[in-house]
Amino acid sequence: MSNIRHALNVKREEDFAKWYQEVISAADLAEESGVRGCMVIKPWGYGIWERIQRLMDDRIKQAGVQNTYFPIFIPLANFEREAAHVEGFAKEMAVVTHHRLIADGKGGLIPDPEAKLEEPLVVRPTSETIIGDAMSRWVQSWRDLPLMLNQWANVVRWEMRTRMFLRTSEFLWQEGHTAHATREDALEETHRALEMYRACVEEDLALPVIAGEKPENERFPGADETWSIEAMMQDGKALQAGTSHYLGTNFAQAANIQYQDREGTQQHCHTTSWGTSTRLVGGLVMTHGDDDGLRVPPRVAPHQVIILPILRDKPEDDALLAYCEDLRAGLAKHQALGEPVRVLLDKMPGKASAKRWDWVRKGAPIILEVGPRDMENGKVAAIRRDTLWNTESGKLATEFVSRDVFVSGIGQLLEDIQDSLFREASDRRDANITRGVTEWKDVVQFYKSNGKYPGWVEVQWSKPTGSALEKVVEQLKAEKLTIRNVPRGSEPADGVCIFTGEKAVERILVARAY
């Protein structure tokens, strides 16, 4: 709406990448650290991540998976196994070579040449191999299976071009690693983890996703099957929001994870791994953000309701603060979405209107302003972040409600906001998946002519492999496209392959991606 004065300088339609950076900073989520490729996650951003962690962790524990902690350093030998099969192996990783710093005699510091490690250590890019080593020690018999482990940790992958939350040299994640007696058990776990991700990301983060299997070329190296959940960002690009891998016995063979079965025979385990990361916070921004900043779904909002007393630096402030504290306590007694309502009474100094806009940009689901007159009338001025503007008047859609009505309705209100953010995102997602395109030239045309943010296309293909698949990947790459996944439970194929002209065997989603 042109008569609305939005809180951000950059609009989504103008420059999505620049808008993204502005939200990260305006919502106080994170900032550059001065250390190459690493970010500082600020309290509001970290609070969102903590909420995601807690909700995901509950689901992980619910499934009987156990949390553990493995060392940050991985010996070179663990990578040599992998490198043995790769010609011209080269990987971007942070390598520790010394264990002491000394003065260089010129006012600076240097790694002490006397303290060079005999064998360098790598800062973990993933814990796959070191956890595999432990599994080979911990699994002896069928009685030890399934062994289901998870770790919340920081990992490092040296990145040249970084983007906050989406691609940083250091990031935070969880990595699940499980070992099973049979293929069936391991596949069941692969799908359980995928479904857990779908449920957490859709229900908690309100990001609609499409769960499906990745094509061969997008598989995790060494995986027999890779599954993903894919979310659509507001610029129509796909964000892989979580992956779950069935590794067959490949990793068990490399790491020697064996068990004695009931008949006394040594068998290799079937293993899985699955992960999600702080990337999800980036997905949250690109899905729920608007031209006023972020909108945080209530389930993952560190604070769901902000109470802003309109203070005047006068003796009357005390009564107003007492009234607000009482309101806070009343709200905190209520439940919303299965947990006590999280309310913050913001008493920091500063003008109420400036603070209001801070919370709008941060995306707190509900902002309550309370002035002396509201207190007298037993009212609150409530702003719903998901429906911020009265589009007719171009003003904030503030609602003046009786305090009692507001307090008793808080559970329902937060549920409504959670639902409406999910619905808005899934409506947009559905409207931006184009089906029934049967000619490659129409795909090309679609991405050429369909505006700035064209969305995804569903096509049918013959699932080529080897060099035929490589050709397809090149063809897509020329248009900056990738195959996202083969959606779980999609309609059977009934046409011909858009790439090869052969009989199609399944439907795939094609998109530009982060």
Next chain:
Amino acid sequence: MSNIRHALNVKREEDFAKWYQEVISAADLAEESGVRGCMVIKPWGYGIWERIQRLMDDRIKQAGVQNTYFPIFIPLANFEREAAHVEGFAKEMAVVTHHRLIADGKGGLIPDPEAKLEEPLVVRPTSETIIGDAMSRWVQSWRDLPLMLNQWANVVRWEMRTRMFLRTSEFLWQEGHTAHATREDALEETHRALEMYRACVEEDLALPVIAGEKPENERFPGADETWSIEAMMQDGKALQAGTSHYLGTNFAQAANIQYQDREGTQQHCHTTSWGTSTRLVGGLVMTHGDDDGLRVPPRVAPHQVIILPILRDKPEDDALLAYCEDLRAGLAKHQALGEPVRVLLDKMPGKASAKRWDWVRKGAPIILEVGPRDMENGKVAAIRRDTLWNTESGKLATEFVSRDVFVSGIGQLLEDIQDSLFREASDRRDANITRGVTEWKDVVQFYKSNGKYPGWVEVQWSKPTGSALEKVVEQLKAEKLTIRNVPRGSEPADGVCIFTGEKAVERILVARAY
């Protein structure tokens, strides 16, 4: 008791250090990782740490401190500030010098010489300086104060001699860093954090501690005051279980953390920092462990009640499992110590008696064995881990209780166990602090003749400084002794200094320490 056959091979009285290692392994807490100085924290050990984290984090948030995340890598420049004041600066730290691994052409891998970092990075030994940098950006005016941040993170300090949980190259901790407008505010925060640690460690971990100020020689470098909580281990040694520092304006000056006060004048902030770590798990072992393994206080036990069905691989097992599941659900509906009871129905295959001893060694507070006959009679066989043996008969003090009575009493029972572990530890602590020693030769004699685990001695001193203090420290060191702290709220001094013969000004605790 000599007629009891304990579960461990080594007894505490025989070899405390060896006993400690056996508990770590028998209770399945952690193991060596194969990576120098780093341990793998196994599910039961990590579960205890997660409980400590959650309870501590609740207290941290309660105080209005905000969690954040800062990069694992710290630029050399941050240490150069510190090194500038230190002659012959040399610090054990993990130094990252390269960002790529490549094949060496001989089947091995090496850091790519082409990928040498222009400036090496240090893996954080603490985040003091990088958080200080952020504070200098985030604090502008008195309105931004107090700024209270905390971080849960892994840190690395290269250690030559390591001991699980007590001293490892990598460990997990939380570090609080706060900035305030005035000395008074910062001191108040220093004491709030100390009191928070005391409460968490005493109430949640059931470790009695003595809170007090450290003498000058034990202060954190750069601190104006360092406070600690000290716990007594069963070998009479002290374990520093948490510290809280008042840093004056020293760090604010080094990191340029300034604010404009209400009058418009630029002022340096007064800062604090405070930390606790996975060391607490080591303290838990050395305080509550016994000759049968660990005893975990209910508040920090990942599972408080273990249900062990006595299965026979027969069709009747199904009914027994259903009965146990019902029992589990019944217990889980109850509250203990302010939270829902955490119950595990252990269905893993294996002999019930072997599994019982596993849980005894792990230290689950209550183990319930349920066989077909118990089911028929509506009973459970309950083992309380804190009072495991009937010392007269030398047998397990198993109690046969009606299921209903057990279920309805679970809250009280767990509370009793929590209290009794704390009482046992504080009685032992109190019995092993010797007061009234006024001559140095008696201190020396005390540690020579008072058995293997002599405990602590309280003495009076004149609080010497500078070289006089150094002399005292040397004198203590010769006996392997250290000053732990000046206990908060102890009696005023009324004698002469045991070291200098001058008039004493305060009482200090002297002990051997971890």
